[in-house]
Amino acid sequence: MSQYDVAIIGSGPGGYVAAIRCAQLGMKTAIIEKYSTLGGTCLNVGCIPSKALLSSSHHYEEATKHFEDHGIEIPGEVKVNLEKMIARKQSVVDQTTGGIDFLMKKNKIDVYQGVGSFKDATHITIKGEKEEEIEAKNTIIATGSKPSSLPFINIDKERIITSTEALKLKEVPKHLIIIGGGVIGLELGQVYKRLGAEVTVVEYMDRILPTMDAGLSKELNKVFKKAKCNMMVSHKVQSVERNGDEVVVKAENKKGEVVEFKGDYCLVSVGRRPYTDGLNAEAAGVKLNDRGQVEVNEHLQTSASNIYAIGDVIKGAMLAHKAEEEGVFVAETLAGQKPHIDYNLIPGVVYTWPEVAAVGKTEEELKEAGTKYKVGQFPFRALGRARASGDIDGFVKILADETTDEVLGVHMIGARCADLIAEAVTAMEFRASAEDISRMSHAHPTFAEAVKEAALAATEDRALHV
Known part of the structure; x- marks a missing residue:
């Protein structure tokens, strides 16, 4: 029977990142995945394929509706080849999941294909083409989530x-x-x-x-x-x-x-529901709550002291990057380090166009808490860069403490907001004030100038371009 310092059940963004970090820290590591490809929901049927289709369909819309505005004329009719579009999406998925295979080999992580099920707190049975058993000093549950439904709906997967x-x-x-x-x-x-x-x-x-x-x-x-x-x-x-x-x-x-x-x-x-089917958590002394989530403490430790859980299977936002942070957190905790996660600073993104992104508190949350705050908002249509590209929908809104000026929340909708939100996360991680952001030089012309202008608007209404 193979023995490991740590075994991870599930190879999504939380699981495979946890495995890499554990291996980097010198632990003998195994990862268990029920499907034939690594990467979990995100890489196979979630984040990555949906972004591929969003990108392809965005190109089509640009060609049919906006190219002419830019002086680009396409002779003949622009057509959708859905089969080719779906095939491209799959090639992106295959390249990405193949990259995870490479990372497992590079970091000398043993990969088991099959359903991982607890025999007890230190032994895991893996049921795949063959049944085998491994022993793990510590285990990380990273089994993710599945789509939810309503009780009266019969999902036939066809219509x-x-x-x-x-x-x-x-x-x-x-x-x-x-x-x-x-x-x-x-x-x-x-x-x-x-x-x-x-x-x-x-x-x-x-x-x-x-x-x-x-x-x-x-x-x-x-x-x-x-x-x-x-x-x-x-x-x-x-x-x-x-x-x-x-x-x-x-x-x-x-x-x-x-x-x-x-x-x-x-x-x-x-929405989505935590996925623990086949885990046999009770055999390891791992408790689930009434929502089917694995219960954990502030160290992401379950009711079994040597077993941890991360990602969609525990409480909190079901986000790939949250799971990644938790995977690193547990790995470093097992190594005796003192990592931290500020859940208030986990950004959320919607990859529509315009993109939507946010971090920190909403206005509704601040009002409910009785926090006195000020608002600075700046429209994308006032940006030279937005007018140049034709992406004028949206705005950036900064919420700052009325007394201290500390940034409490940043909410944005517009071109490239999925990337722009990182500036807000960085600023808030260092407890920046709106004044701090307003004093930082932002290249011109860029979409990022909207962040600076919103900060100026929150600082004594000093926005320059509205």
């Missing part, structure tokens, strides 16, 4: 689908109905809207992106409506039925009226 199936459709839907106005639904909705589908988003809450700052929700809703998407907020889905190639969704609006939507595909995008 009533999850994000997994939406990434490999063989045709562009005529009318795609999306249940859920969160990140995944909006990103995939924008992909297929660009490619020619009619898109209807049905959201239970009174706005899309309900966990983000309300200003961002309002601005992105405006963008989607401008693209002629049907945005049906405050609608409670009651039933989803398939009749041949037609899907009928019935929902109750805030007036109590039942409305009906008919399409050829329905994407169920109501």
Whole structure:
């Protein structure tokens, strides 16, 4: 029986990063993955493939709607080859997962394919093509999450689908109905809207992106409506039925009226649930809470002292970069170091166009806490760089403490915000004030100038270009 200092169950961003860091710190490390490729949901059927399709569909939209504005004329009709687009997406996935294979070999990490199941707190049974058992002094649970559904919905994976199936459709839907106005639904909705589908988003809450700052929700809703998407907020889905190639969704609006939507595909995008199937956690003394999450303490340690858990399978935002930070945290904890994670500074990003990104507190949270704050906001349309590229939708908003001027939250929607948010995270990690950011030189012309201008606006309303 092979023995290890640490075994990681699950090879998503949290798991494989934890394995690499453990190996770097001198631990004999094994990683266990049930699927034939490493990388988990993110690399195989999540972050990476969805961004590939977002990029491809964005190019198509630019070619059909905006190239002419730039003096670029394309003879003939620009057409979508969905099969080739999906194939390109898969090649990106294959390259990325292949890169993880390389990293495992480089760091001398043993990879086991199969379902990892606890026999007890130090022994793991792996059921794959063959059954084998390993012994691990410490174990990290990194089994991730799966798409959630509603109890009355029968997901057939053909017409009533999850994000997994939406990434490999063989045709562009005529009318795609999306249940859920969160990140995944909006990103995939924008992909297929660009490619020619009619898109209807049905959201239970009174706005899309309900966990983000309300200003961002309002601005992105405006963008989607401008693209002629049907945005049906405050609608409670009651039933989803398939009749041949037609899907009928019935929902109750805030007036109590039942409305009906008919399409050829329905994407169920109501969040994700922790995945612990087959783990046999109880055999190792690992407790789960009533939401199916693995319970952990502030050290990410479970009720079994030698077993830790990270990522989507524990509480907190289900984000790949959160899982990565937690993987490094546990590895360094096992090595006797004193790492830290500030969960308030884990950014959230929506990869629509314009992109949406945020870090820290929202206005709603500050009001609820009774914190006195000031707001600085700057529109992208006032930026020379935005006008030059034609990306004028959106704004940057900075929330700062009214007394100390410390930045408490940064919320942005616009071109390249997925990258711009890192500046805000860096500033907040060092407890910068709005004044600090406003005094930093930002290259001109850039989208990043919007951050400086928003900081100026929060500092005695000193924005220069509005």
